[in-house]
Amino acid sequence: MTDDVLTDELWDRLAPLVPVRPRRFRYPGRRPVDDRAALAGILWVLRNDVPWRELPPGLFGVSGVTCWRRLRDWHTAGVWTALHEHLLAELNAAGRLDLHRALVDSSHVHALKGGGATGPSPVNRAHPGSKHHVITDASGVPLAATVTGGNRHDVTQLIPLVEAIPPIRGRRGRPCRRPRYLLADRAYDHDAYRRRLTARQITPIIARRGAPHGSGLGRQRWPVERTLGWLHQFRRLRTRWERRVDIHQAFLSLACSIICLRKLQGSF
Structure with a gap:
């Protein structure tokens, strides 16, 4: 499974789990970076072990700091845990557990x-x-x-x-x-x-x-x-x-979800 296909498959399952950000009317500020691009940046760091500040901003259109914040916020919101549970349910339904x-x-x-x-x-x-x-x-x-x-x-x-x-x-x-x-x-x-x-x-x-x-x-x-x-x-x-254990746990949970997805797709 190629990286692009893997990211697309993950995003299809992750998108319904991402919490909706409340819209600000009085001081809207900058438009938030696309969550799909942030996921691609997080996966890049997970696979290649590069410092957040060295994430190529032109590659995904998102900075390393933004990706780090999304990883943290989604972990706090329980997104990575919910993603893992969703994929386990898919595997169980397919008879692969x-x-x-x-x-x-x-x-x-x-x-x-x-x-x-x-x-x-x-x-x-x-x-x-x-x-x-x-x-x-x-x-x-x-x-x-x-x-x-x-x-x-x-x-x-x-x-x-x-x-x-x-x-x-x-x-x-x-x-x-x-x-x-x-x-x-x-x-x-x-x-x-x-x-x-x-x-x-x-x-x-x-x-x-x-x-x-x-x-x-x-x-x-x-x-x-x-x-x-x-x-x-x-x-x-x-x-x-990572000094923060929640960030490292988020990476570990995401990696478990990727393994489940690859198992579901028959990659191994």
């Missing part, structure tokens, strides 16, 4: 400028870092993604990830919010969290610490690791430059 099982994993990213939701990374000589926590369906479609400090243990985010799964519509009946099984690696091995999952009627399938390898669990978990690889193909997510 396997919600019987869910997979969880995380990945470290270097946070060069520090900021909220950062901490000394245990895998990068205690430099400031963040973690991307992701929960997917059995095929690797991201259901939810969150950002925490790099020093947060994976198991502490297990229940928040499960709770972050939105109500997935698209089929007749109640929206689906809970998988039947949850698969995870040894980092999530803790009896207290196993009990909390069981209380939510979710069967945990989590590797035990100290157990020998060869259980075959890795052959079922690899889609979530592939999804983390897909997310980090967006260069803006490989290294965290």
